[in-house]
Amino acid sequence: MALIVQKYGGSSVADASSIKRVAKRVAEAKRAGNDVVVVVSAMGDTTDELIDLAQQVTPLPPQREMDILLTAGERISMSLLAMAIHNLGVDAKSFTGQQAGVITDETYGKARIIDVTPSRITDTLAEGSVAIVAGFQGVNPSTNDVTTLGRGGSDTTAVALAAALKADVCEIYTDVDGVFTADPRIVPSARKLDRVSYDEMLEMAASGAKVLMLRCVEYARRYHVPVHVRSSFSTHTGTLVTDQPREGEEVEQPIIAGVAHDRSEAKVTVVGVPDVPGKAARIFEVVAGSGVNIDMIVQNVSVAATGLTDISFTLPATDGAAATTALTEHQPDIGFRSLQYDDTIGKLSLVGAGMKSHPGVSARLFAALSDAGINIEMISTSEIRISVVTRADSLDDAVRAVHTAFDLDATEDEAVVYGGSGR
Amino acid sequence: MALIVQKYGGSSVADASSIKRVAKRVAEAKRAGNDVVVVVSAMGDTTDELIDLAQQVTPLPPQREMDILLTAGERISMSLLAMAIHNLGVDAKSFTGQQAGVITDETYGKARIIDVTPSRITDTLAEGSVAIVAGFQGVNPSTNDVTTLGRGGSDTTAVALAAALKADVCEIYTDVDGVFTADPRIVPSARKLDRVSYDEMLEMAASGAKVLMLRCVEYARRYHVPVHVRSSFSTHTGTLVTDQPREGEEVEQPIIAGVAHDRSEAKVTVVGVPDVPGKAARIFEVVAGSGVNIDMIVQNVSVAATGLTDISFTLPATDGAAATTALTEHQPDIGFRSLQYDDTIGKLSLVGAGMKSHPGVSARLFAALSDAGINIEMISTSEIRISVVTRADSLDDAVRAVHTAFDLDATEDEAVVYGGSGR
Numbered sequence: 038m039a040l041i042v043q044k045y046g047g048s049s050v051a052d053a054s055s056i057k058r059v060a061k062r063v064a065e066a067k068r069a070g071n072d073v074v075v076v077v078s079a080m081g082d083t084t085d086e087l088i089d090l091a092q093q094v095t096p097l098p099p100q101r102e103m104d105i106l107l108t109a110g111e112r113i114s115m116s117l118l119a120m121a122i123h124n125l126g127v128d129a130k131s132f133t134g135q136q137a138g139v140i141t142d143e144t145y146g147k148a149r150i151i152d153v154t155p156s157r158i159t160d161t162l163a164e165g166s167v168a169i170v171a172g173f174q175g176v177n178p179s180t181n182d183v184t185t186l187g188r189g190g191s192d193t194t195a196v197a198l199a200a201a202l203k204a205d206v207c208e209i210y211t212d213v214d215g216v217f218t219a220d221p222r223i224v225p226s227a228r229k230l231d232r233v234s235y236d237e238m239l240e241m242a243a244s245g246a247k248v249l250m251l252r253c254v255e256y257a258r259r260y261h262v263p264v265h266v267r268s269s270f271s272t273h274t275g276t277l278v279t280d281q282p283r284e285g286e287e288v289e290q291p292i293i294a295g296v297a298h299d300r301s302e303a304k305v306t307v308v309g310v311p312d313v314p315g316k317a318a319r320i321f322e323v324v325a326g327s328g329v330n331i332d333m334i335v336q337n338v339s340v341a342a343t344g345l346t347d348i349s350f351t352l353p354a355t356d357g358a359a360a361t362t363a364l365t366e367h368q369p370d371i372g373f374r375s376l377q378y379d380d381t382i383g384k385l386s387l388v389g390a391g392m393k394s395h396p397g398v399s400a401r402l403f404a405a406l407s408d409a410g411i412n413i414e415m416i417s418t419s420e421i422r423i424s425v426v427t428r429a430d431s432l433d434d435a436v437r438a439v440h441t442a443f444d445l446d447a448t449e450d451e452a453v454v455y456g457g458s459g460r
Numbered sequence: 461m462a463l464i465v466q467k468y469g470g471s472s473v474a475d476a477s478s479i480k481r482v483a484k485r486v487a488e489a490k491r492a493g494n495d496v497v498v499v500v501s502a503m504g505d506t507t508d509e510l511i512d513l514a515q516q517v518t519p520l521p522p523q524r525e526m527d528i529l530l531t532a533g534e535r536i537s538m539s540l541l542a543m544a545i546h547n548l549g550v551d552a553k554s555f556t557g558q559q560a561g562v563i564t565d566e567t568y569g570k571a572r573i574i575d576v577t578p579s580r581i582t583d584t585l586a587e588g589s590v591a592i593v594a595g596f597q598g599v600n601p602s603t604n605d606v607t608t609l610g611r612g613g614s615d616t617t618a619v620a621l622a623a624a625l626k627a628d629v630c631e632i633y634t635d636v637d638g639v640f641t642a643d644p645r646i647v648p649s650a651r652k653l654d655r656v657s658y659d660e661m662l663e664m665a666a667s668g669a670k671v672l673m674l675r676c677v678e679y680a681r682r683y684h685v686p687v688h689v690r691s692s693f694s695t696h697t698g699t700l701v702t703d704q705p706r707e708g709e710e711v712e713q714p715i716i717a718g719v720a721h722d723r724s725e726a727k728v729t730v731v732g733v734p735d736v737p738g739k740a741a742r743i744f745e746v747v748a749g750s751g752v753n754i755d756m757i758v759q760n761v762s763v764a765a766t767g768l769t770d771i772s773f774t775l776p777a778t779d780g781a782a783a784t785t786a787l788t789e790h791q792p793d794i795g796f797r798s799l800q801y802d803d804t805i806g807k808l809s810l811v812g813a814g815m816k817s818h819p820g821v822s823a824r825l826f827a828a829l830s831d832a833g834i835n836i837e838m839i840s841t842s843e844i845r846i847s848v849v850t851r852a853d854s855l856d857d858a859v860r861a862v863h864t865a866f867d868l869d870a871t872e873d874e875a876v877v878y879g880g881s882g883r
Contacts, residue, residue: 053513053516053517054516056517057517060517087536090476090536090540091539091540091543093476093477094476094479094480094483094540094543094544094547095543095544095546095547096547097547098543098546099542099543099546101553102539102540102542102543102546102553102554103539103543105535105538105539105542105554106535106536106539106540106543108535109532109533109535109536109539110532112528112529112531112532112535113510113513113529113532115528116514116525116526116528116529116532117513117514117517117525117529119522119525119528120514120517120518120521120522120525120526120529121517121518123518123521123522123525124517124518124519124520130524130525131525131528136604181559182559
């Protein structure tokens with residue numbers, strides 16, 4: 038008997054019949070002898086519809102009220118799922134984030150979990166019932182007001198509960214069969230990974246892989262929660278995110294886990310910056326002061342004759358206006374000539390724990406891109422990742438070329454896995 | 461400066477633009493120097509839509525989960541209203557029933573309020589903010605689970621909060637201009653009442669007047685909360701429900717407050733009951749045992765030759781199946797011959813505190829009905845009410861005839877009040 042935390046996203050509980058299908062799955066896990074905790078998101082587009090209603094009422098909703106509004110969505114899905122499970126003859130009780138003991142800080146809209154005290158969940162499991170918990174929400178204990186965790190919040194709720202309950206596994210149900218070596222919509226020969234390390238998953242999430250959110254992986258790594266990413270539309274085994282080697286498995290990891298891509302960034306170039314100490318620092322101070330996180334940075338070699346240099350950096354395109362406005366305001370004191378803004382870039386990232394110990398990975402990457410006629414505009418590296426910026430319209434070709442160059446393409450047998458996802 | 465509790469029903473907050481209109485009204489009351497607490501129902505048909513979703517998932521939803529589901533509706537409307545008020549430059553904070561201190565028993569689906577401890581509301585008013593409270597819901601303190609108050613629950617929430625806060629008035633906003641001498645859809649010359657006593661309002665609510673629910677009036681009477689029933693679509697003064705005589709007002713009340721009607725009842729006749737002691741009691745024991753409340757009872761004079769009698773009673777038509785099933789099961793031990801069930805009856809009730817001290821009211825009522833050619837099937841009376849059962853299809857004529865006979869018809873000037881309701 039195991040303690041399993043399952044998480045179902047909005048598309049898995051989009052309507053009454055989806056909820057009934059999920060209920061069947063939960064009931065099976067319970068009848069197989071497990072203790073089961075289920076974390077659930079709001080149904081389908083509920084959250085977007087609520088945001089839309091708020092915008093009809095006011096352009097600037099107070100964040101406390103916004104969080105109260107948005108948490109209504111999970112109340113609906115969690116109680117419906119509890120009813121549907123009950124209807125299959127299995128006891129189930131639903132709990133809000135507050136009732137489940139999800140304690141957060143007071144940053145409405147993107148609160149961070151600071152503690153989980155799931156005594157009501159433990160009691161419910163001890164009674165032999167399934168516990169359903171609203172994802173995406175917690176409580177700010179200083180005011181007893183509800184908070185929301187922001188994007189990817191339900192995955193984080195699931196991992197945090199799994200950690201607090203010392204669950205054997207946290208199953209994240211999604212609409213794909215697991216984590217793939219690349220996005221199968223771009224690379225049809227992408228292979229599902231049977232397992233991937235926390236570090237690799239972190240880099241992939243940070244590099245645009247959407248299957249798991251970064252903070253959820255961070256949480257899982259910190260508390261050593263094994264995460265099983267799998268499809269709610271099939272019974273296939275998915276991808277296990279963990280650092281524990283599987284029994285009988287070879288210690289040697291494959292060099293490369295996968296190729297991630299990201300189309301959501303933009304590039305800002307600050308043109309004609311005086312090449313004197315402190316100017317670059319001042320630029321990034323100004324950008325950070327506007328609440329924007331930057332990703333990659335390139336400083337060109339200074340042209341001796343002018344004493345000027347160009348500095349380029351990438352950032353989420355949604356933050357482009359904030360960053361360029363802040364820089365323009367500080368143009369006089371920084372003393373740059375002009376700003377260029379480019380949101381037609383793409384980022385490709387090659388991720389793999391094995392690349393630490395294998396020389397020549399970057400050479401092979403650059404050769405593959407060069408052979409495919411793709412120009413590299415920026416480069417950044419970590420111990421287990423190499424990222425390059427290309428033109429947005431050559432990104433798909435770049436991903437396919439690199440996927441092939443690193444022997445990631447599936448054999449015909451393996452390719453069946455994705456084709457058979459039953460979506 | 462007064463402390464005002466305002467309650468807005470689902471039709472007053474049906475969409476974003478209605479919510480903005482209510483917000484304007486709340487902001488005006490606040491800017492006029494009052495402390496304002498607003499109780500709000502779920503938007504429009506939200507509750508019905510949620511019930512429908514539940515029924516798609518299971519035919520028999522567990523009541524605890526049903527209450528969690530249904531309370532999502534007020535979370536949405538209360539936070540949107542708080543946002544809309546905030547947008548007008550007035551601070552506003554929304555609270556669930558639990559946060560507002562609405563403590564109930566554990567009867568999910570139709571919980572009774574057992575205490576109200578509104579310290580967060582008092583604090584919010586002291587800060588100078590408007591407090592928005594979810595109607596229809598409370599908390600069961602023994603489990604910390606949410607409960608719903610059943611039909612008319614939001615009105616009851618408002619009156620209970622007004623009592624606990626010692627509010628100067630509880631304003632119930634609805635889609636009509638107040639309490640009328642009869643339903644204006646049936647009697648176009650019905651007049652709006654400026655004031656009505658708790659006792660009269662109780663009898664009218666119990667007799668089918670839908671403007672206020674019975675339990676809300678009971679609560680108001682017990683705690684002496686002045687209730688102002690008025691339209692959210694106009695600024696007209698509505699009807700004040702109170703026992704306090706208005707300053708300078710004549711002590712003498714008008715004889716009759718109004719004519720209520722009810723089409724929701726049915727009549728059961730138990731035919732051929734042995735006319736021996738204890739048989740009637742046994743019949744009503746059986747009906748009560750099936751959870752059904754009966755209203756009027758008539759026992760016919762026994763026919764000496766047979767030693768048998770007929771007993772008729774009325775009950776809510778929705779309870780008809782439960783009552784007749786229970787009686788049929790007990791036919792052997794009660795020993796009646798047959799059951800007749802008739803759901804084509806109507807009930808007319810004449811209500812007025814003045815009738816206690818004015819003889820001849822019933823004579824005048826019966827004469828009016830007789831002159832209009834309407835047959836009376838059953839009669840019951842209280843100190844301030846006379847009710848008669850007629851055929852359903854002659855009920856409207858009966859209401860109009862009685863309204864005219866008791867001089868309740870509006871003059872042309874008064875009639876303008878309803879016509880100008882701006883609906």
